[in-house]
Amino acid sequence: MEEKIYIYPGYIRIWHLLNALFFLVLILTGISMQYSNPDSPLIPFRISVELHNIAGIGLTINYLVFIIGNSLSGNRKQYKIQWKGLWERLMKQARYYLRGYFRKEEHPFPITEDSKFNPLQAITYAMAMYLGVPLLCLTGIGLLFPETILDRIFGLSGLLVADLLHVTSGFLLSLFMIIHIYLCTLGLKPIKNFKAIFTGWHETEHK
Ligand code: HEM
Numbered sequence: 001m002e003e004k005i006y007i008y009p010g011y012i013r014i015w016h017l018l019n020a021l022f023f024l025v026l027i028l029t030g031i032s033m034q035y036s037n038p039d040s041p042l043i044p045f046r047i048s049v050e051l052h053n054i055a056g057i058g059l060t061i062n063y064l065v066f067i068i069g070n071s072l073s074g075n076r077k078q079y080k081i082q083w084k085g086l087w088e089r090l091m092k093q094a095r096y097y098l099r100g101y102f103r104k105e106e107h108p109f110p111i112t113e114d115s116k117f118n119p120l121q122a123i124t125y126a127m128a129m130y131l132g133v134p135l136l137c138l139t140g141i142g143l144l145f146p147e148t149i150l151d152r153i154f155g156l157s158g159l160l161v162a163d164l165l166h167v168t169s170g171f172l173l174s175l176f177m178i179i180h181i182y183l184c185t186l187g188l189k190p191i192k193n194f195k196a197i198f199t200g201w202h203e204t205e206h207k
Pocket of ligand 1: 007008012016019020023075078121125128129133173177180181184193194195196197
């Protein structure tokens with residue numbers, strides 16, 4: 001029997017689409033600036049800088065929409081980490097991704113309206129959205145307006161610290177995005193989760 005539940009409200013779908021687009025622009029222009037070769041740049045340096053700044057400001061404003069929307073709608077509770085028994089639940093989910101899925105076993109944590117993320121999603125989404133993205137945006141704003149950065153932090157140049165944190169959080173979030181997209185294909189059908197984030201409706205996985 002097929003059942004549908006509504007788990008991605010409109011503001012999440014719009015936020016997510018814009019977030020993914022801004023991220024792609026930021027990754028492309030970020031890589032281009034990092035490894036720029038004046039003779040054969042992937043994207044001309046000046047254009048990369050401008051596109052990176054515009055997409056970064058867009059990502060930051062969009063992030064505020066996510067945070068405010070999550071607080072008002074109650075979606076924030078989905079990001080609360082249940083520490084009790086977390087390790088066992090993470091292992092159960094990892095075993096499913098590595099083995100159970102390929103043996104067509106039942107999903108260990110079926111999606112419900114109250115709990116739409118499995119334990120691995122809950123912890124990685126919480127870390128990405130409440131740690132990684134704010135750090136990326138704050139350090140990005142610091143680099144855009146260097147006068148706002150402290151001159152020295154722990155004896156190091158404030159600009160260098162902001163730059164290192166920005167590049168590291170950007171790299172880790174890019175890695176997150178690649179793994180996130182791959183894991184999203186591991187539904188009953190590979191396209192199912194992508195359809196859900198567009199329509200808002202998730203088709204339950206009961207066989
Ligand atoms: C082209 C890039 C991306 C694609 C194709 C994609 C795909 C998806 C899909 C299919 C879902 C629904 C399934 C699920 O909940 O796991 C989803 C949800 C989600 N994605 Fe992505 N994603 C992309 C980029 C990103 C990025 C860059 C971030 C964060 C930095 C992100 C964070 C999230 C979060 C937090 C959710 C859950 C939203 C909620 O219901 O509260 N995604 N994504």
